[in-house]
Amino acid sequence: xxVAVMKTKAEQAISESFEVAAAKLPGSAAVQARRxxxxxxxxxxxxxxxxxxxxxxxxxxxxxxxxLPAAVEDKTPLTIAELLVALGPLAHVDAHRIVxxxxxxxxxxxxxxxxxxxxTSTIAKALQSASEEAVARLASTPEGxxxxxxxxxxxxxxxxxxxxxxxxxxxxxxxxxxxxxGSDANAVTVRNLIxxxxxxxxxxxxxxxxxxxxVRDTHLNTLTEVSVGKGATLNHVKVAVDExxxxxxxxxxxxxxxxxxxxxxxxxxxxxxxxxxxxxxxDGEGSKLDLSGAYLARHSEHVDTTLVVDHAxxxxxxxxxxxxxxxGHGRGVFQGKIIxxxxxxxxxxxxMSQALMLSEDAEFDSKPELEIYADDVVCGHGTTSAELDPxxxxxxxxxxxxxxxxxxxxxxxxxGEALDKVEHEGLxxxxxxxxxxxxxxxxxx
Amino acid sequence: xxxxxxxxxxxxxxxxxQYKYGFETLIDSIQAPKGLDESTVRYISAKKGEPxxxxxxxxxxxxxxxxxxxxxxxxxRYPKIDFQDLYYYSAPKSTEGPKSLAEVDPELLETYKKLxxxxxxxxxxxxxxxxxxxxxxxxxxxSVVTTFKDELKKAxxxxxxxxxxxxxxxxxxxxxxxxxxxxxxNFYASLNSAVFSDGSFVYVPEGVRCPMELSTYFRINARxxxxxxxxxxxxxxxxxxxxxxxxxxxxRDENQLHAxxxxxxxxxxxxxxxxxxxxxxxxDAQGKGGIYNFVTKRGDCRGHxxxxxxxxxxxxxxxxxxYPSCILRGDYSRGxxxxxxxxxxxxxxxxxxxxxxxxxxSTSRIISKGIAAGYSENTxxxxxxxxxxxxxxxNFTNCDSLLIGDKxxxxxxxxxxxxxxxxxxEHEATTSKISDDMLFYCRQxxxxxxxxxxxxxxxxxxxxxxxxxxxxxxxxxxLIGISLxxxxx
Numbered sequence: 066x067x068v069a070v071m072k073t074k075a076e077q078a079i080s081e082s083f084e085v086a087a088a089k090l091p092g093s094a095a096v097q098a099r100r101x102x103x104x105x106x107x108x109x110x111x112x113x114x115x116x117x118x119x120x121x122x123x124x125x126x127x128x129x130x131x132x133l134p135a136a137v138e139d140k141t142p143l144t145i146a147e148l149l150v151a152l153g154p155l156a157h158v159d160a161h162r163i164v165x166x167x168x169x170x171x172x173x174x175x176x177x178x179x180x181x182x183x184x185t186s187t188i189a190k191a192l193q194s195a196s197e198e199a200v201a202r203l204a205s206t207p208e209g210x211x212x213x214x215x216x217x218x219x220x221x222x223x224x225x226x227x228x229x230x231x232x233x234x235x236x237x238x239x240x241x242x243x244x245x246x247g248s249d250a251n252a253v254t255v256r257n258l259i260x261x262x263x264x265x266x267x268x269x270x271x272x273x274x275x276x277x278x279x280v281r282d283t284h285l286n287t288l289t290e291v292s293v294g295k296g297a298t299l300n301h302v303k304v305a306v307d308e309x310x311x312x313x314x315x316x317x318x319x320x321x322x323x324x325x326x327x328x329x330x331x332x333x334x335x336x337x338x339x340x341x342x343x344x345x346x347x348d349g350e351g352s353k354l355d356l357s358g359a360y361l362a363r364h365s366e367h368v369d370t371t372l373v374v375d376h377a378x379x380x381x382x383x384x385x386x387x388x389x390x391x392x393g394h395g396r397g398v399f400q401g402k403i404i405x406x407x408x409x410x411x412x413x414x415x416x417m418s419q420a421l422m423l424s425e426d427a428e429f430d431s432k433p434e435l436e437i438y439a440d441d442v443v444c445g446h447g448t449t450s451a452e453l454d455p456x457x458x459x460x461x462x463x464x465x466x467x468x469x470x471x472x473x474x475x476x477x478x479x480x481g482e483a484l485d486k487v488e489h490e491g492l493x494x495x496x497x498x499x500x501x502x503x504x505x506x507x508x509x510x
Numbered sequence: 511x512x513x514x515x516x517x518x519x520x521x522x523x524x525x526x527x528q529y530k531y532g533f534e535t536l537i538d539s540i541q542a543p544k545g546l547d548e549s550t551v552r553y554i555s556a557k558k559g560e561p562x563x564x565x566x567x568x569x570x571x572x573x574x575x576x577x578x579x580x581x582x583x584x585x586x587r588y589p590k591i592d593f594q595d596l597y598y599y600s601a602p603k604s605t606e607g608p609k610s611l612a613e614v615d616p617e618l619l620e621t622y623k624k625l626x627x628x629x630x631x632x633x634x635x636x637x638x639x640x641x642x643x644x645x646x647x648x649x650x651x652x653s654v655v656t657t658f659k660d661e662l663k664k665a666x667x668x669x670x671x672x673x674x675x676x677x678x679x680x681x682x683x684x685x686x687x688x689x690x691x692x693x694x695x696n697f698y699a700s701l702n703s704a705v706f707s708d709g710s711f712v713y714v715p716e717g718v719r720c721p722m723e724l725s726t727y728f729r730i731n732a733r734x735x736x737x738x739x740x741x742x743x744x745x746x747x748x749x750x751x752x753x754x755x756x757x758x759x760x761x762r763d764e765n766q767l768h769a770x771x772x773x774x775x776x777x778x779x780x781x782x783x784x785x786x787x788x789x790x791x792x793x794d795a796q797g798k799g800g801i802y803n804f805v806t807k808r809g810d811c812r813g814h815x816x817x818x819x820x821x822x823x824x825x826x827x828x829x830x831x832x833y834p835s836c837i838l839r840g841d842y843s844r845g846x847x848x849x850x851x852x853x854x855x856x857x858x859x860x861x862x863x864x865x866x867x868x869x870x871x872s873t874s875r876i877i878s879k880g881i882a883a884g885y886s887e888n889t890x891x892x893x894x895x896x897x898x899x900x901x902x903x904x905n906f907t908n909c910d911s912l913l914i915g916d917k918x919x920x921x922x923x924x925x926x927x928x929x930x931x932x933x934x935x936e937h938e939a940t941t942s943k944i945s946d947d948m949l950f951y952c953r954q955x956x957x958x959x960x961x962x963x964x965x966x967x968x969x970x971x972x973x974x975x976x977x978x979x980x981x982x983x984x985x986x987x988x989l990i991g992i993s994l995x996x997x998x999x
Contacts, residue, residue: 407916422931433937435922440913447938452931
């Protein structure tokens with residue numbers, strides 16, 4: 066129905082918040098014009114709600130009631146030691162570092178000195194000085210973008226620009242750290258651009274973490290655009306760890322050139338209300354995609370993973386595996402769409418989404434979708450949801466393992482299958498210990 | 511994997527230009543004035559001599575319908591329907607008045623004979639067509655004849671047209687009509703509630719196993735006419751009934767609308783088996799003409815241990831928009847949905863099911879196969895949901911699609927909503943996971959993996975299809991034989 070809907074208070078407040086922040090947001094006049102255009106687009110769209118098919122299970126309009134002021138500047142003091150505390154298990158991963166505090170680059174905490182083949186810079190800088198063409202690229206909402214991406218263009222303050230040089234093989238992973246510190250509740254908006262040149266190979270980790278004791282109810286809007294060049298290999302991991310209050314809106318826009326090899330992984334734990342969107346476009350033949358993820362939710366947390374894998378060209382392969390553990394009133398949402406375009410023959414696509422429900426009040430909604438227009442393809446999807454298998458539990462207990470431990474073991478092995486997809490050993494271990502921490506704190510774990 | 515030649519040949523045999531039921535019966539008919547307003551609703555109600563309460567019920571539905579807009583969420587494209595450019599009622603002149611078989615217009619009997627529908631009981635008894643089936647024949651807006659009524663009566667089963675049921679058994683109709691699909695359910699169901707003209711009514715009393723298959727055969731004949739039939743089947747405690755539905759229409763280059771509503775009610779321990787062979791005219795090879803099939807079918811497993819099973823073979827219609835569903839209200843109730851949807855030419859199919867688990871320990875199974883050829887679009891759309899209080903529910907879903915040619919599309923849009931932890935839902939697209947035990951057993955007996963899968967998946971469907979008395983049974987079986995090779999989830 067095309068009925069003009071009254072704007073909600075929050076939608077009104079977002080537009081007002083933009084008026085206040087506009088002058089302080091980085092960028093040349095051309096960028097400011099783009100931002101104004103984006104907020105205009107947002108006003109037209111409004112906050113996505115459950116009547117919009119893609120947001121059926123994640124009603125942002127109903128869940129975003131209070132609009133926080135945009136984090137246009139940041140002066141929060143933060144030491145290396147504090148940063149390491151915020152990183153938790155990730156601190157042990159030996160990596161190059163680029164650090165953003167409340168959405169602003171912090172040179173003093175970053176270290177990319179010996180990263181051969183890796184060039185890093187920041188969005189804020191690029192926005193200030195960019196040429197016409199670069200502005201169009203930087204400050205445009207990606208094609209088919211929705212209201213959340215429009216908001217990202219309007220409000221983005223900073224973010225990383227990462228270039229992996231042609232043919233370069235980067236020795237250590239690059240850790241992009243987005244840490245929230247201080248006591249001001251605000252809305253942090255970040256844009257990242259990652260470009261892996263032809264034949265390059267690298268591991269890039271995005272980490273959304275919070276300094277213990279910092280204010281929890283932040284709103285995060287992150288958009289990462291990834292372009293993987295011909296024959297390049299990119300391992301891309303996102304870790305978002307919080308304690309159940311914040312609102313996370315995250316989007317990945319990935320484009321794969323021919324013979325590219327991209328493996329993406331998303332780990333989330335303790336996100337109050339989260340929407341993780343992943344869009345992948347196959348832009349050249351012979352590419353491989355491996356997307357996976359693990360999410361943990363309890364209390365009344367809500368984690369939504371929505372992906373669209375677009376097989377626009379023939380001879381590509383895609384694999385997806387997502388696993389969620391839901392406790393308390395936790396709610397997991399998985400929407401996965403595989404599109405096979407008319408000429409994309411010999412496509413091989415497989416998708417699996419599984420949820421483990423630990424409490425009676427948990428909820429899992431799943432919508433795996435296939436849209437296929439080519440006849441010589443192999444495509445499949447599967448989805449399951451269940452509680453811990455009482456037979457297995459009984460088996461463990463009959464072997465003398467206490468119930469609590471048996472449950473933990475089973476959950477660990479359930480999540481482990483997804484975590485195994487992470488190639489970097491140190492990182493995999495860090496994620497496993499995040500999961501263990503979560504289990505330790507979980508009501509029944 | 512691409513489709514094998516055998517499959518291609520079989521699908522070709524039922525391609526749109528091979529439609530066999532496209533003839534037209536020339537017969538005088540009475541029509542309501544074109545268009546739809548309150549007077550049309552009153553006209554239909556008066557024509558049928560309906561009591562006041564039903565007219566009020568219709569008018570309520572009409573008021574609601576006026577406030578509704580056409581749904582656009584399905585993956586089907588068609589020009590906007592002009593609801594004022596249709597006849598909402600059309601009846602052969604000769605059917606006015608009482609109808610025993612002897613009184614039926616020979617022209618009509620000839621029509622059904624051509625369609626292969628046995629209306630003459632003696633012939634049926636003489637074994638002309640093999641199995642015995644009671645038929646309610648609906649021609650445009652009216653029921654022409656219902657066979658085997660007396661014999662069914664002896665068993666206590668009521669099988670008649672819904673207009674007759676309104677006259678003879680108003681208490682039953684009043685109690686159940688609209689109790690599964692309410693007047694305001696959706697756009698097409700509301701339209702149907704306002705203008706439904708005829709359809710079948712079945713009531714199987716407590717503990718009775720219906721002695722024969724019941725069936726309705728729907729035929730659209732008149733031009734520019736929409737068919738709006740309404741079927742209501744009630745299986746009382748411990749009763750069992752198997753019901754078949756068939757449909758055909760003449761070949762025309764206009765699009766005709768068919769918006770039916772089917773309501774099933776199964777009380778404690780009752781079972782209803784509902785099978786459909788939908789073969790409306792699909793339009794020609796250029797996509798011109800054909801039936802728009804917008805149907806609401808829903809079963810309510812109201813009692814504990816009740817069971818409703820839907821089987822459908824969909825080969826016709828230009829557009830299919832149909833989701834036979836089960837509301838599993840009773841504890842330990844069971845819902846099943848077996849579907850084969852074949853689309854050819856420019857057909858568009860958006861079909862599937864809903865299994866709504868409300869009762870504890872309820873189970874459901876969905877097996878759907880979509881085969882798309884030519885320029886057609888074939889979508890499976892389904893919902894499986896478990897209510898917060900519906901503990902220990904189980905669902906298994908398997909949907910396969912097969913594409914023949916690169917101009918068609920096959921889509922799968924399942925929704926799975928588990929609102930409690932003991933719900934055990936599996937949605938599978940890989941054929942090898944149907945039941946490993948069964949497959950292993952078959953393979954152990956020397957069947958290949960593919961033969962084994964075909965056997966397992968089709969075993970259920972074949973069971974029902976072999977009972978079909980109509981000529982197109984042969985076609986249905988051809989479809990069943992279609993190889994699973996090259997299927998995609």
